Amino acid sequence: MKKTIFEEYGIKVQEMTKLGNYDSFYLHQTHFLLIPVSHIDEEELYELYQLSQFMLEKREPYISSFVLTKKNHMFFEKDEAKYAIIKCSSYTQGRFNQIGRELARFHQKARSYPYQVSKTQRIGQWKFLWEKRLDQLESFWMGRVHNQPLNQFEKMFVESFPYYLGLAENAIQYLVDTELDEEPQPIDSGTICHHRFNSTTWNPTMCVKLPTEWVFDHGSRDIAEYMRHLFFENHEELKINGFSFLEDYDRTTPLSAFSWRLIYSRLLFPIHYFECVENYYLSQEEDKPFFEGEMNEILKNSSQYESFLRGYSSMLSIKTKRIVVPTVEWMSS
Structure with missing residues (x-):
C-alpha cells in the first residue's frame, strides 16, 4: 500500500496506523485517512468533492478534504478495490456540548450550496x-x-x-x-x-x-x-x-x-x-x-x-x- 501511495500521489508514507475504522498515516502534523470507496461511483465522488470544497470555503470546522492523485484523480485502485485519501483538518479536537445546535448550524451553511446535485440527491425520494x-x-x-x-x-x-x-x-x-x-x-x-x-x-x-x-x-x-x-x-x-x-x-x-x-x-x-x-x-x-x-x-x-x-x-x-x-x-x- 505504501508503494502504491507513493506511485499515485508522490507521498512517502513512513508508517500506517489505525484511526477509528480506517488505515491512516501522519505527515506534516496532519492525519490522512485511507477510505475504501468502491461503493461510490466516480460522479458521486466528484459531487462529494464539490460539497466538501464548498464547506471548507464556508469555514465549517473539522471538514476533511479529498487529496487528488498526481493525475488529478479522486481515487486510486489496488487489488480490485478503490480508495480515496482524505486529509483531516489540522485541528481535530472536537468540543460538542450541544450537538443539536452544531448540527443545525452545519445544515444551515450547507443549505446555501448553489449547485445542482444528482448522484447524492435523496430529497423527495x-x-x-x-x-x-x-x-x-x-x-x-x-x-x-x-x-x-x-x-x-x-x-x-x-x-x-x-x-x-x-x-x-x-x-x-x-x-x-x-x-x-x-x-x-x-x-x-x-x-x-x-x-x-x-x-x-x-x-x-x-x-x-x-x-x-x-x-x-x-x-x-x-x-x-x-x-x-x-x-x-x-x-x-x-x-x-x-x-x-x-x-x-x-x-x-x-x-x-x-x-x-x-x-x-x-x-x-x-x-x-x-x-x-x-x-x-x-x-x-x-x-x-x-x-x-x-x-x-x-x-x-x-x-x-x-x-x-x-x-x-x-x-x-x-x-x-x-x-x-x-x-x-x-x-x-
Whole structure:
C-alpha cells in the first residue's frame, strides 16, 4: 500500500496506523485517512468533492478534504478495490456540548450550496426508496417462509416481519399525508446530511467530518437517525437528552411543521430492522452471531420503541401547540 501511495500521489508514507475504522498515516502534523470507496461511483465522488470544497470555503470546522492523485484523480485502485485519501483538518479536537445546535448550524451553511446535485440527491425520494426496499424484503421473506426457517435468526425474521411490514406501510402513508398536508418552508430545502448520523459521527476525541459519509437530503434525516441511534445505544440518555437535542436544533434554526412530521415518518420507518436483516444475510459466517444479537435487541425493545414514538408525538403537541402530529391509530390504543 505504501508503494502504491507513493506511485499515485508522490507521498512517502513512513508508517500506517489505525484511526477509528480506517488505515491512516501522519505527515506534516496532519492525519490522512485511507477510505475504501468502491461503493461510490466516480460522479458521486466528484459531487462529494464539490460539497466538501464548498464547506471548507464556508469555514465549517473539522471538514476533511479529498487529496487528488498526481493525475488529478479522486481515487486510486489496488487489488480490485478503490480508495480515496482524505486529509483531516489540522485541528481535530472536537468540543460538542450541544450537538443539536452544531448540527443545525452545519445544515444551515450547507443549505446555501448553489449547485445542482444528482448522484447524492435523496430529497423527495424517500417514498420510492422505502417502497423498493419493502418490496424486496417482502419477497425475500416469502421465500424464507416457503423454505421453512432453519436457524434462530430466520425464525425471528419470519415471525416478526409482518409487524415491521405494517410499521413501514404506516411510515410511507404518513410521509404521503405530510407532503399533501404541509407546505415546505425555506428550512425544508436540501442540505448536506449523513447516511446515518449518530453520536459517534462527529467523534469528539478526533473529530473528522467525512464527505464520503454524506448525502444531499432533508435535514430531518439526520435528526431522526440521531434519535433512533440514541434509542438503541442508550435508552436512558434518550429519555433525558433526546428531546433536548431536538430543542437545541429547533432553537438554532426553527423547524417547520413539515420538518416535524418528516422526522416522525422517518422514525416510524423501521430502517434499523431492515438493515439488521440485510446485514445478516450479506455477512460472513463469523459475523452472523453479532446480527442475531442485534435482532434479538430490536425485537425485545419493540414495545419500548412504540412508546418512544408516542412520546415524540405528545412532546410535539405540548411543545409547539400549533403542530399536531397525527398519531398512528393502532399505536395509540
